[in-house]
Amino acid sequence: SQTIHQWPATLVQPVGSPLSLECTVEGTSNPNLYWYRQAAGRGLQLLFYSVGIGQISSEVPQNLSASRPQDRQFILSSKKLLLSDSGFYLCAWRGGQGVSPLHFGNGTRLTVT
Amino acid sequence: DAKTTQPPSMDCAEGRAANLPCNHSTISGNEYVYWYRQIHSQGPQYIIHGLKNNETNEMASLIITEDRKSSTLILPHATLRDTAVYYCIARTLGTASKLTFGTGTRLQVTL
Numbered sequence: 421s422q423t424i425h426q427w428p429a430t431l432v433q434p435v436g437s438p439l440s441l442e443c444t445v446e447g448t449s450n451p452n453l454y455w456y457r458q459a460a461g462r463g464l465q466l467l468f469y470s471v472g473i474g475q476i477s478s479e480v481p482q483n484l485s486a487s488r489p490q491d492r493q494f495i496l497s498s499k500k501l502l503l504s505d506s507g508f509y510l511c512a513w514r515g516g517q518g519v520s521p522l523h524f525g526n527g528t529r530l531t532v533t
Numbered sequence: 534d535a536k537t538t539q540p541p542s543m544d545c546a547e548g549r550a551a552n553l554p555c556n557h558s559t560i561s562g563n564e565y566v567y568w569y570r571q572i573h574s575q576g577p578q579y580i581i582h583g584l585k586n587n588e589t590n591e592m593a594s595l596i597i598t599e600d601r602k603s604s605t606l607i608l609p610h611a612t613l614r615d616t617a618v619y620y621c622i623a624r625t626l627g628t629a630s631k632l633t634f635g636t637g638t639r640l641q642v643t644l
Contacts, residue, residue, distance in 0.1 A: 464634035524576030
């Protein structure tokens with residue numbers, strides 16, 4: 421069966437520090453991968469999505485970047501965190517282009533201080 | 534993907550059916566309707582999806598109007614564990630869809 425791993429679960433980082441959040445998927449190949457952010461009390465905001473290795477689409481210009489170095493690995497990064505980067509970050513995957521639904525990880529709660 | 538509109542909050546008594554509406558008046562013919570829910574501090578969980586026929590699974594039923602401009606998610610016997618934010622989204626089949634989520638409906642199930 422397919423599983424998605426996202427870590428760390430919580431993270432507290434100072435302003436100006438770098439960020440690296442990793443997400444991996446097991447049990448499937450060539451998934452579509454997504455990074456979402458959820459601010460407190462708000463809906464999910466799509467940040468990046470990827471349909472293949474090295475293929476990244478950015479939805480919101482901001483202080484973050486994403487990379488997909490391997491088929492089932494999706495990384496969210498920042499060189500210098502801002503206070504506004506605080507939030508709940510969710511990785512998700514979906515198989516192929518059919519009707520398959522999104523499957524989400526358990527998220528990373530990032531607090532920038 | 535078509536925009537969806539949902540009420541911000543709803544209440545439901547435990548044991549009763551919870552009927553969550555979603556408006557997607559600009560939906561196109563090849564867009565599916567998906568429902569997810571998010572329990573506090575967890576990742577969203579897939580519930581059900583459909584195109585134009587009503588669908589039912591072990592979690593819920595999905596009723597889509599004939600003109601496909603709206604749908605209703607039905608939890609037949611709501612429990613306290615169904616308290617969550619419910620998201621309705623529309624997605625085009627066969628594309629690298631953006632899968633945009635709105636703010637959803639916060640369902641509170643009470644005793």
